Amino acid sequence: MIDSMSLIAVENPATGEILGEIVDFGPTGVDEAVAAARLAFDDGRWRNKPISQRVAVLDAVANLIERDSEDLTLLETLETGKTLKDACGGDVNGAAEAFRFFAAAMRNIAGRTIDVDGNFDVHTRREPFGVVGAIVPWNYPLCLAAWKLAPALACGNSIVLKPSELTPYTAMRLADLLEEVGLPEGVVQIVNGYGATTGEALARHSDVDKLSFTGSTATGRKLLIASAESNLKPVSLELGGKSANIVFKDANLKAAVRGALWGMFANQGQVCTAGSRLLVEASIHDEFLESLLRRVRALRVGDPREESTDLGSLISERQMRRVLDYIASGKSEGATLIQGGKRIGDKGFFLEPTVFTQVQPNIRIAQEEIFGPVLSVIPFDTEQQALEIANGTSYGLAAGIWTNDSHRAARMASQLKAGTVWINTYNEFDAACPFGGVKQSGFGRDLGLEAIDQFTTIKSIWTAR
């Protein structure tokens, strides 16, 4: 029984149309979901299935995501306000790829044998935690749900997933697809609701064995406290970022302009890895900025359902206000607003792609995650200076380097404090490649074989000879 049956209206941010209502599960709903997931784990209905059958289930989910790609893409566009291009390329394809990869990776979940003194054979086993709680944000709802579900299931866990209250529908559809391919009942539970009610209840639940979170650094902090104050469940955190995209004068400038443009404005800048600090070597600064601005001014902002649209709506009025506040703070702290800065129209939450120049690295717009289409351009003179500016925030999610000097690229890549470094490219992802941050961008890795570390615990087994 759900608490007081409080309902949350879900809105299409681009139009204001109400898409439907979801129930805020609250603590009672979470209790029920966790109990069902626990039962499904304890009786082994999923983890004890022959591995070939488990591989087939995850593979089949990938097939169904591809089968339903058009519908899922549209649904993602409706609930997020993002463009069809982004919904398809970022969410739907990313989700299918994650299931495909973890179907195959399941065969690589292995322990090791260890030589020890004495007459013993020692080996380790990787075992599922049990019930995993997963909490995800609204910017890539389907993809990020898949990044949690696919590896957690591959490792044999049950999972209780809380989507963002703003974007619940594609995760719910994904749960339907899991049912359609024959995942045993109970293994996956979707709990809808607000962070403060449902999310908090999941994070504090003493029968949740592991928590995997993607979202803001502020919420990540609360989850560590929730774990500390409940059952000390291990927590993995994929948090925010303030990534530097660094352009040297010897770079292929055409490619770097493209990388700077999409590295910043994809998904309206609501990307954790957004290259929101563009560091440009002073000797090419003006020329580079001019070609970048030409491209920025050509971006089409509008109806996310139009194939030709480049930027859709921000997720909510609250997010738009937050971004506009940052724009005001950039101006008041002395940065030069050279492009954009305003809302477009009064329906939906569309913002002009915005560029500030002559940004001092220590001001708020260069330090804090804005999560909107606002680029700060910062000139630099030397490689050392670029490195200091790039590493000079509390975040460490990603960085980009544009140069044709491979020695410089190698030097920079090894010294940048970031979980991912892209050289002469930006925002590339693959389910085979681990993804996560350092510093206050979090810890633990999604994707890659490394994700198996996040969703398994290790048991050492000693056998006397």
Ligand code: NAD
């Ligand atoms: P958020 O932290 O506000 O919310 C994320 C999720 O946590 C939502 O489901 C929300 O309901 C829930 N939540 C909020 N408060 C909670 C609480 N007290 N207890 C439990 N759950 C709670 O973040 P957001 O605004 O939805 O998403 C944007 C943030 O996500 C940005 O900071 C972005 O950088 C980050 N993000 C990180 C990655 C990554 O992989 N590193 C990817 C995407 C987004």
